[in-house]
Ligand SMILES: [Zn+2]
């Protein structure tokens with residue numbers, strides 16, 4: 001059974017999510033998508049804005065998508081997968097107020113959903129002019145950015161080049177994983193948004209350039225990213241013990257993490273990634289020719305202690 | 320004995336036999352209903368185009384012949400098999416932009432119920448709404464009439480609402496946190512059971528709202544049914560058919576009966592025989608078997624292979640078993656007696 005790719009569209013109210021959704025649906029791609037719209041109280045998405053004759057729109061109006069609605073999401077996907085072979089993808093548009101973590105976790109937590117769908121990626125739309133302020137005053141805006149596989153830096157026409165560069169640097173410091181795509185009116189090429197394999201283990205290495213980007217450690221901000229690197233091979237037992245303790249004690253503060261690890265004696269790298277307390281690992285990849293066999297681990301989270309993490313990671317090196 | 324099988328190419332979402340026992344209907348993920356004439360052992364299933372998108376549920380209608388189906392297209396349809404192999408499809412209701420995933424009909428009360436989103440609508444024999452739509456706090460996960468139809472149980476997030484069908488004003492709430500995805504009345508009307516989003520069951524004894532919580536399953540309990548006139552609750556979701564005792568003070572403090580199949584795989588569907596103390600069960604490896612409630616050896620009816628068994632139904636006389644799988648195998652089995 002082939003897994004149906006799922007794309008989660010998120011972003012603060014007014015950032016341009018609906019414009020993006022309409023763009024995806026109206027492009028002549030010949031594909032068939034089901035759209036799940038989360039309606040939150042009165043500031044819901046107007047159904048009339050969602051176009052495209054071949055797409056179904058399912059509304060989840062049980063409140064905020066990240067709470068009771070996880071059950072609803074599972075139920076709706078359960079209904080969608082019965083129409084076998086019929087769908088090219090599922091798009092979930094979350095309310096601007098939702099925390100995306102529980103939505104993403106649904107794709108790992110529920111066995112039926114995990115078996116039949118594949119979370120392709122989280123696409124976050126941000127408004128160039130307002131995102132800096134949003135990041136100051138909204139926990140959800142921070143999480144949406146921290147969670148993204150792709151950030152559409154939208155409404156670039158409304159800010160000057162200097163401002164844009166500083167916004168981009170700020171986004172990059174929060175989330176070094178994400179690909180940032182600058183857009184006006186969400187005019188992004190579809191392949192920048194769909195089929196990105198953002199949550200797919202196999203694609204992690206392809207994001208390697210971003211992986212190595214030097215992250216700023218802004219200690220005055222609660223959400224930051226920390227990049228760790230170790231040239232010596234790691235001891236699997238030590239790593240396991242350190243990492244297990246980390247997710248048990250700090251799991252709720254870890255928004256996302258990804259690592260490519262070189263264990264001593266292993267011929268292939270191991271990829272670790274996760275959301276909050278949910279970690280996933282596998283070693284389906286091979287080292288590329290000429291690639292450095294260093295271990296890299298990037299964490300995005302709240303109140304991360306970069307020095308302690310670096311020391312803990314370094315202590316995992318095989319002696 | 321025999322098993323006759325057809326490949327339909329679409330997920331078998333549900334199976335029902337009409338009250339006269341003359342026909343079986345399979346609801347399919349491609350929106351068609353396959354109708355089998357049970358008096359014609361040489362005939363095959365007839366495909367009726369009924370719903371746009373998927374067909375999501377099927378149940379016997381109020382009368383002897385008909386079926387009710389609900390679908391992706393928000394339509395509730397009545398299907399009436401004709402005498403000469405033809406069939407009529409009559410739309411009974413339509414709710415735009417919603418799925419109709421749950422239907423039930425109760426002949427003694429003369430009522431049909433269907434859910435669309437958070438609302439449940441009751442229809443009378445003529446197909447007219449019997450009252451205002453019944454509202455629930457969240458999307459309906461399942462519904463079932465009590466025996467004789469005086470009450471209706473509706474499962475949703477946070478529990479079950481119990482309505483009096485004659486005067487549905489304020490429902491009684493049986494509360495339990497979590498998503499409830501299916502609901503079942505005890506045949507004596509004394510208990511209400513739900514299957515949850517998690518791999519467990521929850522239940523209430525109505526006289527004192529005492530809770531029951533049955534966990535330890537390997538998978539979601541997608542199928543559960545009463546066996547031996549309500550003495551046992553047979554459940555899917557484990558590698559054995561797990562049967563909870565509802566007699567002698569049970570199920571509290573009583574161990575369930577665990578009836579293993581031949582070899583091991585997770586049970587995905589159960590169907591107690593209508594007259595004999597045996598159960599049919601289907602597994603995620605496609606195998607179908609019957610197992611006696613006394614724990615003697617199970618008997619395979621269809622071998623493993625293919626995908627999970629998604630629907631099972633006996634005819635009222637217990638001579639035929641209908642089975643369907645996720646990848647579209649439709650079987651008509653007549654076990655030797
Ligand atoms: Zn929430």
Ligand SMILES: [Zn+2]
Pocket residue numbers: 099101143
């Ligand atoms: Zn959060």
